[in-house]
Amino acid sequence: MRTRILIIGGGLxxxxxxxxxxxxxxxxxxAGDASITVLGNTPKHMYQPGLLYVPFGRAREQxxxxxxxxxxxxxxxxxxxxxxxxDVANNRVHAKSGRSFDYDxxxxxxxxxxxxxxxxxLTENAHQFYDLPGxxxxxxxxxxxxxxxxxxxxxxxxxxxxxPVEMALMLDEFLRDRxxxxxxxxxxxxxxxxxxxLEPLATWMVPEFERRGIKSQTFFNTxxxxxxxxxxxxxxxxxxxxxxxxxxPPHRGAQVIEDSGMGKMGWVPTNPKTLLCDGTxxxxxxxxxxxxxxxxxxSTAHFEADTVVENLALLVQEGRWSxxxxxxxxxxxxxxxxxxxxxxxxxxxxxxxxxxxxxxxxFKLAYNRMYWLSASGLL
Amino acid sequence: MSNRQTVDARNTFCPGPLMELIAxxxxxxxxxxVEVLSSDKGSIDDxxxxxxxxxxxxxxxxxxxxxxxxxxxxxx
Numbered sequence: 001m002r003t004r005i006l007i008i009g010g011g012l013x014x015x016x017x018x019x020x021x022x023x024x025x026x027x028x029x030x031a032g033d034a035s036i037t038v039l040g041n042t043p044k045h046m047y048q049p050g051l052l053y054v055p056f057g058r059a060r061e062q063x064x065x066x067x068x069x070x071x072x073x074x075x076x077x078x079x080x081x082x083x084x085x086x087d088v089a090n091n092r093v094h095a096k097s098g099r100s101f102d103y104d105x106x107x108x109x110x111x112x113x114x115x116x117x118x119x120x121x122l123t124e125n126a127h128q129f130y131d132l133p134g135x136x137x138x139x140x141x142x143x144x145x146x147x148x149x150x151x152x153x154x155x156x157x158x159x160x161x162x163x164p165v166e167m168a169l170m171l172d173e174f175l176r177d178r179x180x181x182x183x184x185x186x187x188x189x190x191x192x193x194x195x196x197x198l199e200p201l202a203t204w205m206v207p208e209f210e211r212r213g214i215k216s217q218t219f220f221n222t223x224x225x226x227x228x229x230x231x232x233x234x235x236x237x238x239x240x241x242x243x244x245x246x247x248x249p250p251h252r253g254a255q256v257i258e259d260s261g262m263g264k265m266g267w268v269p270t271n272p273k274t275l276l277c278d279g280t281x282x283x284x285x286x287x288x289x290x291x292x293x294x295x296x297x298x299s300t301a302h303f304e305a306d307t308v309v310e311n312l313a314l315l316v317q318e319g320r321w322s323x324x325x326x327x328x329x330x331x332x333x334x335x336x337x338x339x340x341x342x343x344x345x346x347x348x349x350x351x352x353x354x355x356x357x358x359x360x361x362x363f364k365l366a367y368n369r370m371y372w373l374s375a376s377g378l379l
Numbered sequence: 380m381s382n383r384q385t386v387d388a389r390n391t392f393c394p395g396p397l398m399e400l401i402a403x404x405x406x407x408x409x410x411x412x413v414e415v416l417s418s419d420k421g422s423i424d425d426x427x428x429x430x431x432x433x434x435x436x437x438x439x440x441x442x443x444x445x446x447x448x449x450x451x452x453x454x455x
Contacts, residue, residue: 157402
């Protein structure tokens, strides 16, 4: 009997799982004993980390997108349709078109979405760079910016944990390069009592911010934005004035997760080692979608996807488990327009950033191009 | 009736126990409780300090040897 594998989501995690599985299960697929279907809500695949460069005019739109069909192996069926309900009890997924998809194994890779509406005034008054329209709008605002107070506001939870740091450092350098030294002030706000969740990075940031004159306000969880007074205030009772407000809005998971009753705020309760949805034996969860308390980042999705590929392929072929996910996360961190650093960590090894170098910056730029090999399952 | 959820943030380095607590409270309603498990010694200070600063209620804090457990009730 044919084993039907259904993957919801055509982002990084879903695409790597699909392309990885098609290679592992080549024999079964050729014999008609297995099939792989990706159910995605868009025909386009976006390289999300590239959005960081858009506000500075350093990325072209066409570099960020490819047709998902061209990224997926031809042996994978791609259906562009939005999943509207996941029926785990009956191994079935319903889609917006009215079609339904039965599966033997399900991989949920529906990702996260921006939820600025959770904070009053944030949508109307703040810029953001976590989607293309927002990044382009911020690019226009930076072209018009002649000086003043910039608040760079970070909210929890959010994906790509180092992007706010990169934005702060790149923005500072970008504005100085434009001859605005002494005419602007950046204040970076962060939800907890230090500058970043990653303690070594937070420690590194303190002298770096001092050297650049970047101010900070920790323990700042946004309560509301007043667009008339041009102020942002926190649940902790602090108020900051701004001329330009840039936010990393809070995130939530996909609507289909909430509509299916599978998890609060769209995060699916997931075993941190097996990556199985709690209470199931045939539903895997990868990437931002999980409720695992680790970074929501592309590398997390990649390493989780690798684990799911190995386990799912072996379950189909031999009915046994291969290995657990070890919590591995890897981050490149741009520390300016021309330098970068990197770090990795897992469930047992804490992160230790290396000193920033130009070489790492170049390597990150190279990875921006190599990403497509990664999504194709070749890297 | 209030709900209680547990966030097991032991041996996680990013985003860490306090960020997970903040995210969990965002998804909760007033009166709900969140239990956070943390192996980060920094949690002894920063979780109670933040809870006080915002005005939520620290119901309990417990040293369990290899980790700490905090229960916080959402107050507003």
